Amino acid sequence: MPGPGLEQHPLLPWLALHAAPGMGPVTARKLLRRLGETWYRDPAALRETGLSEELLTLLLTPRQALLARLLAWQDAADGRYILTQADAAYPPLLKNLHDAPLMLFVEGELNALSCHQVAVVGSRQPSYVGRENTKNLVPQLVQAGAAITSGLALGVDGLSHRAALDAGGTTLAVLGSGLEQCYPKRHQALAAEICARGGTLISEFEPWVRPLAHHFPRRNRIISGLSLGVLVIEATERSGSLITAQFALEQGREVFAIPGAWQNPQAAGCNRLIQQGAKLVCCVADIVDELTEFSLAAIKIHPSATVETLPYPDLLDNVGIEATAVDLIASRCQQPVQEVVTRLVELELAGWVEAVPGGYVRARRS
Structure with missing residues (x-):
């Protein structure tokens, strides 16, 4: 049963907008600009907005039971947060988007959200070259001062989170499911390690929501929206990574891509992005030069190893x-x-x- 006093809880108006089918973030922001956060207590003014009767009914449906369930999730463990666009901790870069999520469910280190971030995305089945590029570039981005943001998927996403952790950096994972439904399941341990080592898990879906196909493009706009730039390591021409890159372009973010041989289908997406204006990346300097928040001087230059005689x-x-x-x-x-x-x-x-x-x-x- 809902707890006492939830009728006045500040999350309730946001939850009503978030949970009403057909009320997307764009329409919700228009309503908030017109009526302010007190709209929930003024049904008469709400009816003057021109919204359909069906949507008005959904908006005014009591949400105390859902709110009580969410608050129980938040209170069940340390380091869990429910953020709205009214919270100071809501990431400012993300908040500036016209379709920014009304609510974010967060687990881990809240301060990580304010870090300067670079998104690293790519194929779920990277080639040897793609794996090596991820393992080599991500630690240098960490040394330059970047937090690494990705989607916790198999392949490049998981490799980038792992490389950031191994380099002692901060990494943020945006899920296409609720935070209690880690997907893929084999990355549950990785997700727990991200939280334990100063990183953050983020979702716009309630914690118990399962992963569905249409969630992942929505997740991708958050990955790019949190970041100053998006690096595509490796991608086919129909890769979901290109959706993230397209969101980045629409959001005014920098897009970087690593080229590959034209015969390699895993490089086709990156090569196409470069043709369309993404910056070609051969080394980490190609990224850092475009993002003034980071410093090449911080990257450690390792001394050359003693030259060995090559066998055969x-x-x-x-x-x-x-x-x-x-x-x-x-x-x-x-x-x-x-x-x-x-x-x-x-x-x-x-x-x-x-x-x-x-x-x-x-x-x-x-």
């Missing part, structure tokens, strides 16, 4: 960062396939190459 240099010269088939390597080296296979196994054991679907790639040691 003629073979290694024909293994690149894109997967190369064994028969193609043998053809380039003009060596028997069986001899090439034997040497590749030796090089893999020594850390010079790595076996991947489709052949071999250079390992980080190279």
Whole structure:
């Protein structure tokens, strides 16, 4: 049963707008500009707005039971927050959007919301190159002063959260479900670690809401809306990451993309973004130069390692960062396939190459 006094709770008007089917954030903001936050106590003025009778009925439906359930969720554990656009802790960059969420459900470190953020997104099935680019660029962005924001999905999202944590940075995850319904489930431990290490989980959906397909584009506008810029690591031409990039462009955010070989379908989305005006990224300086909130001077330059003599240099010269088939390597080296296979196994054991679907790639040691 709803607790006493909830009829006057300040969250109730926001919850009524948030929960009414057909009342999106754009329409809700127009109503708030016209009537202010006291609209809930003035049904007569509300009826003069021209809204349909059906929507008026929904807006004036009692929401105390839903509010009581949300407050119980908030009070069940430390570090849980329900924010409205009226709260000082609501992220200012996000609040400036015309379709900013009316309410945010947050778990973790509230101050993380005010950090300068860079969104890192990409394929759910990144190639070896995509994984390596994520692992290399995210720590440098952290060193430059950026918090890393992504969507907790498999692939580049999860790798970017992990790389930020391993670099001692702050990372924020925006979910396409409620915070009690972590998706994908295999990232539950990662979500808990994000909170435990000073990061934040964010959703515009009530905590118990399950992930649905139409939630994820809505989530993507929040990822870009929180951030100063969006880096697309790797994406096909039909990737959800391109939706995030499109939101970023509409929101006036910087868009960055890493190019790839035109034959690689995982690079097609990034290459298309670059054709459309996204900034081509070859190193972290290409991002930091566009975002004055961060500093290249903070990035640690590691001394060059002692040069080692390369084993089988003629073979290694024909293994690149894109997967190369064994028969193609043998053809380039003009060596028997069986001899090439034997040497590749030796090089893999020594850390010079790595076996991947489709052949071999250079390992980080190279």
